[in-house]
Each structure stands twice: as structure tokens, then as C-alpha cells.
Amino acid sequence: MVKVRTPEVRKRWIVGITGASGSVYGIRLIEALAAAGLDVHLVITEAGWRVLKEELGWETSRRPAALEAKFKALLDAKQLIFHPNADIGAVIASGSYRVEGMIIMPCSMGTLASIAHGSSNNLMTRSADVMLKEGRKLLLVPRETPLHAIHLENMLTLARLGVKLIPAMPAFYNGPQTVADMVDFLVGKVLDQLPVEHNLYRRWGDEQHGPKSPDHHRTH
Numbered sequence: 001m002v003k004v005r006t007p008e009v010r011k012r013w014i015v016g017i018t019g020a021s022g023s024v025y026g027i028r029l030i031e032a033l034a035a036a037g038l039d040v041h042l043v044i045t046e047a048g049w050r051v052l053k054e055e056l057g058w059e060t061s062r063r064p065a066a067l068e069a070k071f072k073a074l075l076d077a078k079q080l081i082f083h084p085n086a087d088i089g090a091v092i093a094s095g096s097y098r099v100e101g102m103i104i105m106p107c108s109m110g111t112l113a114s115i116a117h118g119s120s121n122n123l124m125t126r127s128a129d130v131m132l133k134e135g136r137k138l139l140l141v142p143r144e145t146p147l148h149a150i151h152l153e154n155m156l157t158l159a160r161l162g163v164k165l166i167p168a169m170p171a172f173y174n175g176p177q178t179v180a181d182m183v184d185f186l187v188g189k190v191l192d193q194l195p196v197e198h199n200l201y202r203r204w205g206d207e208q209h210g211p212k213s214p215d216h217h218r219t220h
Contacts (some may be wrong), residue, residue: 010079012039013194014092014131016104016124018111019047020143023055024103027070028187034074036196041092041099042067042082043124047108085123093126101137102127103190106168109144109151115163116154132161139193140188143168164193173200188189 013033017026021147026048033040035138044052052058058066065080067075073079083090091097104111104124113126119127131138140163146152166189170182181201186202 007156010037010039012041012097012099014041014043014102014127016042016102016107016111016123017042017048017052017107018104018108019045019051019071020106021051022106022141022143023048025141025168026181027052027056028183029103029190030071030074030080032187032191032198032200034079035197036191036198037093038100038180039078040074040080042080042201043085043092043127044082045085045108045122045124056067063115067186083123087123088126093123093130095130095134099136100194101139102131103129103139103141105139105187106143107140107142109154111144112140112142112158113150113154116157133164134214137164137194138162139166139190141166141168141190142163149189154164166190166193173204 015026015033027099029038030040035218045065049058049063052066053060054195058070060066064082065134071080071215075082083092092099111128111147114125115132117130118129120129125188130136140158142151142155142165160164166186168186171185174185176182176185184200188198191198191200
């Protein structure tokens with residue numbers, strides 16, 4: 001019997017960016033995954049593009065140009081592959097296309113609800129549905145407040161299916177000094193679940209990165 005050698009390829013992850021506030025999380029996640037030597041397939045919803053414009057100042061009237069302005073090197077190297085959300089025939093819509101899993105960061109409650117109820121009428125929700133049916137990792141970073149009962153019930157449904165829910169909740173034990181520090185903390189928490197090694201945030205118990213002074217946690 002002739003053995004066919006399978007060529008080695010970099011591990012692939014899908015990243016989704018929806019219209020929830022916090023598109024900077026998804027952008028930073030792409031950078032971190034690429035820095036770790038991983039390939040990224042990117043999907044952005046229509047509302048996601050709007051938030052990229054409003055929160056990060058992207059010029060989204062020419063979307064390919066906007067992506068190239070931010071990620072030209074990754075796109076040229078084919079380490080980042082963009083798929084329009086309407087392209088339901090993209091490779092990531094099929095379970096036969098091997099990926100490690102998918103992270104939707106940030107994840108709107110509308111997208112979360114669609115996934116929880118098996119509604120897959122676009123590439124974002126179809127790809128998430130594929131992760132569920134194939135038993136692959138699916139991580140959602142919901143960003144909404146306050147939460148009502150339907151939000152909570154949908155999240156419970158997904159948690160029972162093994163989906164990792166990582167709410168966009170910053171921590172302060174690591175002594176963040178900038179918004180970028182807070183973004184890196186959340187991205188680091190996602191990478192921990194993949195798992196992917198990183199040094200994006202200061203871990204509890206690291207004496208070198210403890211409180212800066214005895215009154216660090218004092219409330220004024």
C-alpha cells in the first residue's frame with residue numbers, strides 16, 4: 001500500500017466580527033492569532049462593518065481597501081482570508097473544510113440567538129452551526145448590558161452544547177493602564193481557551209506584575 005504524505009499546514013481559526021460594540025477586540029484577536037503563526041478566516045456582518053467605521057474610524061465604503069490598509073501583509077501572505085458574510089458557499093461553510101474552531105468577537109445578541117436556535121442564513125451563523133455539528137470549538141464574546149431573560153436563556157442553551165461564553169468583562173487585578181491593556185486582557189482570555197500561548201496580560205500570582213502600591217485597590 002502506498003502511503004500518501006499529507007502536507008503540513010498551519011492551523012486555521014475562523015474569526016467573526018458582528019455589530020456589537022467592541023470591534024477592536026476582534027481586530028486585536030486577528031493580530032494575536034497571526035503572531036502565533038495561525039491562519040485566520042474572517043467574516044464581518046453588515047452591522048460589524050458599521051461598528052468598525054463608528055468605533056475605529058475605518059473607511060468602509062471600500063471594504064477590501066479598508067482591510068488591506070490594516071492587514072496588507074497578512075492578506076498578501078494568505079495568512080488572513082476574508083469571506084463576505086453573504087457568501088454561503090465559502091469553504092468555511094462546509095464541515096469537510098478543516099479548521100480548529102471559531103471565535104465570534106464581539107458577538108451580538110442577534111447572532112447569538114440565531115446560533116442558539118440553529119438559524120444559519122448567512123456565512124457567520126452557518127460557520128458557527130458547522131462548529132457545533134462537527135464538535136469543534138466555538139467561542140462567543142457577547143457584549144450587551146443589561147441582559148434580559150431571553151439573552152440568558154440563549155446563552156444557557158449554547159453553554160449546554162459546549163460553547164465557551166467569554167463576556168467582554170475587563171479585569172483590574174492586572175493593573176491595566178490603558179484601554180489597550182483592557183483589550184489585551186480579554187483577547188488573552190480567549191487565547192487561553194484555544195489554547196494559544198501569549199503574554200498579553202498579567203496573570204494573578206505574578207509578583208512582578210502585582211499592584212503598584214499598597215493602596216492600589218483602595219476606593220476613594
